[in-house]
Amino acid sequence: MGIRLSQIAKTYGRPGTPRALEPIDLEIASGELVGLLGPSGSGKTTLLRIIAGLEQADRDPAGTIHFGSRDVTEVHVRDRRIGFVFQHYALFKHMTVFDNVAFGLTVQPRGQRPSSGEIRARVHQLLEMVQLERFAQRYPAELSGGQQQRVSLARALALRPEVLLLDEPFGALDAKVRQDLRRWLRHLHDELNFTSVFVTHDQEEALELSDRVVVMSDGRIEQIDAPAALYRAPANRFVFEFLGDVNRLEGEVRDGALTCGEARLAVDLPEGPQELLLRPHELSLEAAPSAAAHLPMTVTAVVPVGAEVRVELAADWLAEPWLATIGHGDFERLDVRRGQRLYALPQRWHRFAAEGRPATQPSLA
Numbered sequence: 033m034g035i036r037l038s039q040i041a042k043t044y045g046r047p048g049t050p051r052a053l054e055p056i057d058l059e060i061a062s063g064e065l066v067g068l069l070g071p072s073g074s075g076k077t078t079l080l081r082i083i084a085g086l087e088q089a090d091r092d093p094a095g096t097i098h099f100g101s102r103d104v105t106e107v108h109v110r111d112r113r114i115g116f117v118f119q120h121y122a123l124f125k126h127m128t129v130f131d132n133v134a135f136g137l138t139v140q141p142r143g144q145r146p147s148s149g150e151i152r153a154r155v156h157q158l159l160e161m162v163q164l165e166r167f168a169q170r171y172p173a174e175l176s177g178g179q180q181q182r183v184s185l186a187r188a189l190a191l192r193p194e195v196l197l198l199d200e201p202f203g204a205l206d207a208k209v210r211q212d213l214r215r216w217l218r219h220l221h222d223e224l225n226f227t228s229v230f231v232t233h234d235q236e237e238a239l240e241l242s243d244r245v246v247v248m249s250d251g252r253i254e255q256i257d258a259p260a261a262l263y264r265a266p267a268n269r270f271v272f273e274f275l276g277d278v279n280r281l282e283g284e285v286r287d288g289a290l291t292c293g294e295a296r297l298a299v300d301l302p303e304g305p306q307e308l309l310l311r312p313h314e315l316s317l318e319a320a321p322s323a324a325a326h327l328p329m330t331v332t333a334v335v336p337v338g339a340e341v342r343v344e345l346a347a348d349w350l351a352e353p354w355l356a357t358i359g360h361g362d363f364e365r366l367d368v369r370r371g372q373r374l375y376a377l378p379q380r381w382h383r384f385a386a387e388g389r390p391a392t393q394p395s396l397a
């Protein structure tokens with residue numbers, strides 16, 4: 033079931049105070065997994081709570097929320113038929129895992145409530161799906177954080193919601209468990225084909241898990257796109273900076289070169305002050321300068337763990353250190369060590385106008 037928001041806004045407190053959410057239009061397709069990503073205070077949770085019916089949107093403008101063809105704008109949370117998972121596991125402490133998952137089914141009104149045999153079968157099926165069948169008789173306190181979170185998911189899915197809403201579902205867990213649960217949620221989503229919206233402030237989580245990401249700041253939607261498109265073609269500077277590490281090169285362009293202290297980079301740009309932004313993988317490191325680039329730097333730290341080697345670099349002519357991610361082959365070829373002098377060679381850079389829109393397409397240096 034798809035979700036359609038039209039002109040949804042939110043002001044907390046008296047009218048006239050700044051809006052937590054500016055009027056927003058958003059369409060989520062049936063079966064889509066959408067991440068709401070943004071810094072603290074950008075309005076992610078407010079938007080999710082309005083979709084859930086836990087928060088009332090402003091009356092002015094008179095926005096609407098549709099689930100499929102059903103207008104749910106005035107429908108109570110209990111009648112919206114959604115599942116929730118929140119960061120702080122709100123499991124019932126005095127109930128076993130089995131009873132926690134069964135809870136929503138057992139409190140349904142007579143007539144809608146499945147028989148006790150059906151409830152038992154459905155709970156066992158859900159526990160099997162979240163791989164916790166053998167923990168059915170345990171209490172929440174006897175489970176790890178990740179296991180508790182899986183129980184929360186099973187409980188949310190027990191009523192077979194068509195929409196699942198998750199607020200920082202893995203926020204309190206350690207990095208490895210987070211990653212496992214992420215992959216597992218993605219599989220579950222694909223298998224059961226419900227529509228999911230989740231809130232996160234973690235770029236990697238949003239990019240890895242979502243079909244599309246909604247990037248928010250200051251109560252506004254900055255961009256909505258598939259992860260690859262978002263990364264490749266950020267709509268503005270905010271999105272570019274929020275999605276990953278950024279190296280800055282500020283200088284003065286004259287006679288086809290940008291200079292900054294002893295540093296020099298050949299560019300085809302208008303004369304005057306310019307700022308270029310580069311991702312850590314968009315530059316290579318060399319033992320000597322080239323005709324196109326003379327960017328001398330000193331290695332301040334090397335982290336050779338994982339698929340790539342992270343190299344931190346500093347220079348007198350730079351206001352902030354740079355980060356380069358290079359392959360293990362280059363790492364060995366250059367024998368990269370702390371204190372070593374190397375030269376950065378940009379392969380690609382980005383430039384944004386003052387108001388944040390892309391000033392040029394990302395170009396090759």
Ligand SMILES: Nc1ncnc2c1ncn2[C@@H]1O[C@H](COP(=O)(O)OP(=O)(O)OP(=O)(O)O)[C@@H](O)[C@H]1O
Pocket residue numbers: 044045052070071072073074075076077078079233
């Ligand atoms: N109950 C409330 N009363 C008053 N202001 C609120 C309330 N809830 C949120 N706000 C304000 O609304 C804005 C958006 O908050 P919201 O919680 O939606 O942001 P968020 O992006 O989810 O942030 P976080 O990642 O920190 O949870 C913030 O400025 C916040 O201070």
